[in-house]
Amino acid sequence: MDLSALDFGAPAAERDIAHGLIDYFVESQAFQNVATGKKSVILGNRGSGKSAIFKVLAQREKAAGRLVLELSPDDYSYEILTRSLAREAQGSWAKHGAFTAAWKYLIYVLVMKGLAKDGPRLRTGDAARIYEYLRDNHQDIADNPISLLVSYVKRIEGFKIGSYEASLKTRELDRLYKLEEIINLLPALNAVCSKRRVLVLVDELDRGWDASEDAKSFVAGLFQACIGINQNSPDVRVIVSLRRELYDSIPSLYEDAQKYRDMIETIGWDERTLLQLVANRIRHSITDLSVADDADAWNHVFAETLNYRQAKSFNYIVDRTLYRPREIIQFCSDAHAESQRVHQSPIDYQVISNAELVYSEGRTKDIAAEYRFQFPGxxxxxxxxxxxxxxxxxxxxxxxxxxxxxxxxxxxxxxxxxxxxxxxxxxxxxxxxxxxxxxxxxxxxxxxxxxxxxxxxxxxxxxxxxxxxxxxxxxxxxxxxxxxxxxxxxxxx
Ligand SMILES: Nc1ncnc2c1ncn2[C@@H]1O[C@H](COP(=O)(O)OP(=O)(O)OP(=O)(O)O)[C@@H](O)[C@H]1O
Ligand SMILES: [Mg+2]
Incomplete structure (x- = not known):
């Protein structure tokens, strides 16, 4: 069989979506639980498919006319936090709570902004107040939403550790924690959202992660805010993804595991679903195989039993993964590239083992890098x-x-x-x-x-x-x- 048209797609969902992810997406239980609203935090290792769930969900919700806001904090946000905020010990202020308030504030403002883009509709009736509020307070937040969050935390910090008279301090802090600036707009906002539901997706929290006190409060605060918003605004859904080992390294999260357990979906794969994931891609790119079952599709591309090893080719490859989609996509793509180079099909042991060295090196280094905060070196x-x-x-x-x-x-x-x-x-x-x-x-x-x-x-x-x-x-x-x-x-x- 000619394998030149074979394409296993891109190893990151952000690029894979342009390759055909929508068509070859595997609707896992994890996806179902998130899509139906049962779960609102996706936990998973690197390359396990967090962004894929977000990308597909975003596409479907947009197609259904909903407003989708995708938030991925830029690389430097953690550094900005540490640079601009006082340390907890400096003023005995609980950052966690400050970040929770700031995240709620940011998300609500972004939702209002997103809805306001709808244009004139928002300038009449109940919703006009939202429009006026944005006009008077947030002319220019589009470029860097995280700076809005930081400035909110800084306002809280100012009253926490600034030298204000005690009663003023308490009053102002109370106002900030209760989001007084926007609280009166929320009924109007909820009314608008009931006509057009909003989905807020927060991905890539690990980019630029530096394990600092601020970074941890940033994420813990987001979890709280997510619970709060999902409870108070039925038509605004906030979904957050987080890498497993990051979650494990934030004590305030796993100590409160009880509180979060029922909102967390942990992504897991097994051999059957991974085979399906690869087979979907084979069927997508080789039209002759479009009706083949999973095993059949695989066995047209890879020799079913590897010569020399007498092992099943699928077992051999899946055994060299930690059951993460990115790994199997990578290994299959590498093997396919090698088979094209030496003109061999179906792909057999020699080709796979040639590809394996580079794959193994990449994975070994990636795993070490993945755990660099927990287990450096x-x-x-x-x-x-x-x-x-x-x-x-x-x-x-x-x-x-x-x-x-x-x-x-x-x-x-x-x-x-x-x-x-x-x-x-x-x-x-x-x-x-x-x-x-x-x-x-x-x-x-x-x-x-x-x-x-x-x-x-x-x-x-x-x-x-x-x-x-x-x-x-x-x-x-x-x-x-x-x-x-x-x-x-x-x-x-
Ligand atoms: N359910 C799925 N169906 C089909 N392909 C998937 C699925 N889940 C993940 N993939 C594919 O697996 C690869 C890795 O997934 P993704 O980029 O979503 O991982 P991630 O968890 O976001 O990783 P990172 O932590 O590095 O951001 C991508 O090519 C993606 O398209
Ligand atoms: Mg991702």
């Missing part, structure tokens, strides 16, 4: 595994980790979080980021085809690692780290 920890056999008994692995924790094996300066830790801590950490997989015994329910027993965090939420006797390095990292198979051929990869 992670790449140097991975490097300790270079050239070794990839399967470990517990004893061997503990010894290796002990060597890392005692600096017998050198890691980067930055990676000092490993020093003087128990080997078990390092094992848990490496498992939790997907670098290690653990052999599960007993009837563990996991998102994995039967017959394979090594599991990672993308396949099973919890595993009692302390009872695990065998581990191996996840296959995605092995090619780059030149890891070897060892004496007995892996029981299963």
């Amino acid at each position: 992670l790449l140097s920890v991975f490097e300790v595994f270079r050239g070794r056999t990839y399967a470990f008994d517990r004893d061997e692995l503990e010894l290796l980790c002990l060597g890392i924790c005692t600096a017998e094996y050198r890691t980067d300066e930055e990676a000092k979080w490993v020093l003087n830790q128990e080997p078990d801590f390092l094992i848990e950490t490496l498992w939790s980021i997907g670098f290690l997989r653990a052999q599960a015994v007993g009837g563990i329910k996991a998102l994995r085809r039967s017959g394979s027993s090594y599991l990672g965090p993308h396949q099973v939420a919890n595993l009692n690692l302390r009872n695990t006797q065998r581990f191996h390095v996840h296959p995605m990292f092995r090619a780059y780290l030149a890891m070897k198979e060892g004496r007995e051929r892996a029981d299963d990869d």
